[in-house]
Amino acid sequence: MRLSLQKKFILIGFASVLLLTASIGYMAAVKTRDALYKASDKQGRMLAQTVSAVIINELIYEMLGLVEEGGLIDNYMRDLHKHPELDLNFIAVLDNTRKVISHSDFSEYGKRYEVLFIEKSLQQEEVALRKTMDTPHSTYSLEVAAPLSIEGKRWGILYFSMSLQSVEQEINALIQLIVSISVIALIVLFILIYFLSRRFIKPIIDMSHAMAEVEVEMSEKAIPVFGSDELSRLTENFNDMVRRIRNANEEMKVAHEKLLQSEKLATLGVLSSSVAHRINNPLGGLFNCVTMLRRKGDEKDFRGEYLDLIEEGLVSIRRTVSQLLKTVGRDKVEDQRSDIHDVLANVMRFLDYKLKNQNITFLADIEPGLETPLAPHDLEEIFLNTMINSIQAMPEGGYLRVAARRGNKKVHLIVEDNGAGIAKADLEKVFDLFYSTKGRGEGTGVGMWMTYELIKKYNGDLSLESEEGSGTTISFIIPEAR
Incomplete structure (x- = not known):
């Protein structure tokens, strides 16, 4: 299916705007998502540093016998887990053997976590982070492990998980907003492109239709001119061209008759030259034979040989004339x-x-x-x-x-x-x-x-x-x- 120039303009313009809008929207969504994830990482580090300092103090008090062992830390863990703004999945304290000594879920107390992330965290002095997915709910979480150490003394690590569901919801809401704005922008731009195509392309299409209708025998075909811009001047030039074509057609009629006569003479000249050339070659050989016969024609064998050559030359001339007379215009040659x-x-x-x-x-x-x-x-x-x-x-x-x-x-x-x-x-x-x-x-x-x-x-x-x-x-x- 052939598309008109106006439709091509609309399609190309719309596709270009769509690609540009999609690219800008995608880059904006990616940058915003990365910014939100970085903010979550920063929040997790700050929470880990704050909580680990409090727990270290509690562990020192317990070591000095100033407070009851485990009581304050357990209460602190449960209080942190209940804060909705922190959105914690769990929070726990593990000793150096990866054994749980405090947990927001009391049923986890005393368990030993065999997790590579925890093992690596026990060997580090800085806060460690990793992103995980909760398979049943298909939501991401941020796991944080912070060392509990001071002045070379190490009690274990602080280990907790923050839900990123709110971040994902914020990202999805942003994507929906970007898509909505993009759709509205595309609709507005499509309408704008359509009207621009009618203003700039439709005059060219009208001219194309007019050119298709122009015939050299018909009366002058003119297109109305509106305005004084480049398209209007193009229309005026078209009308002028049609007038010149009509005038030139009258002159071509006379020249055409002369051309037909010239073509007939040219064809006759080609045929005559071809016949003359084909005959001239064997004639040269015949003249050579006559010259040789005049010199040595008295010798019988010599005379017989050159008489045969003369006969061959005459046969060649006859064959040439016959062939050209019978095969003028033939495309195929003899299969020999x-x-x-x-x-x-x-x-x-x-x-x-x-x-x-x-x-x-x-x-x-x-x-x-x-x-x-x-x-x-x-x-x-x-x-x-x-x-x-x-x-x-x-x-x-x-x-x-x-x-x-x-x-x-x-x-x-x-x-x-x-x-x-x-x-x-x-x-x-x-x-x-x-x-x-x-x-x-x-x-x-x-x-x-x-x-x-x-x-x-x-x-x-x-x-x-x-x-x-x-x-x-x-x-x-x-x-x-x-």
Whole structure:
């Protein structure tokens, strides 16, 4: 479901406010909770220090025989436990063996507490605290243990537990208050965001709807302008744009008719250039054959060999014309396979004269028996286009190398020369239609474009590396299976 700009504005704004409010509320609740717990800890320490001082005095009086043993301490324990503001669960005095010598609950008297917290407290000189949970009631308590010692004399520890239920209730009340305030704030802010969206987003939505309704043939579509702010100026610019589009449409009608004629001429030009290029390559070989026949035509074997070449060239021209006439607009190529060595040998019979005439050394590095899923005629076209370019780039001689290898279920073809090379600025244009750096009569700018299209038809890929003055390397990668 696609959301309108106004709904997105409301959702994003509301989500942002919700996240901000929740974050602030959470941080406030955490800080307040920590402050309340710290206040409880402080209260527990102060109570422990106060009560332990009183009990030490009582123990000294008992040791001196000034008061009855245990009587005052027991009464003091029970009185403290009854104070509601202290909220004590229990309070007790333990001797150095962890035995209860006084307790707010008389039934605990004489018991020995095997609690690790008490054991550690007997070894310390400072008040110890820990927070525990009362499992049946799911409430927290603060346990406090204070040493009963003075001037190296140690009688035991003061051990008591304070309920934190009131603190938890205060924290819960605070959380409810924060949630209530947050909900009210969110409602108010949602209403504010809604009205802001209507003020700032709705004009843009109205403009979007108007743009969707605008048609080049219809009369002018204008939006009413209210106010003088940025949105109003945007609306005025939109109305002006619609007027310009309507005027431009009238001019486009005339230009469209001219463009149709230009496209027809361009299509005819591409077809003519393609036919001329495909025919021109074998024609070059035929002229070479005629030249050789004039020189050595008296020799029977030599004449027969070159007559066969002439026949092959004429068959290639006929096949080219037939193919182009029958397959214009066809996407699929013939499902044939080619032996790379054989196809290259046929191509070399047409180019051998040019190579010798320009003193170019040819090197072939073809894996024996290597086949590729290209139709022979298409592979010949690829070799001719690339190799003729290499020959024309070496008017003073050089070397031309063709290599083919199989790897990773693909056939890798390389055509490499040490000719004039291509300028870095022209590398991206090599495979463009009608692009050529050759002189007049030497090229039409179609050969490399046709090579690119052929490779792509066979789901292959190609790359070009060249440096001006150092030569050019063209690499083809063709899948073995189509």
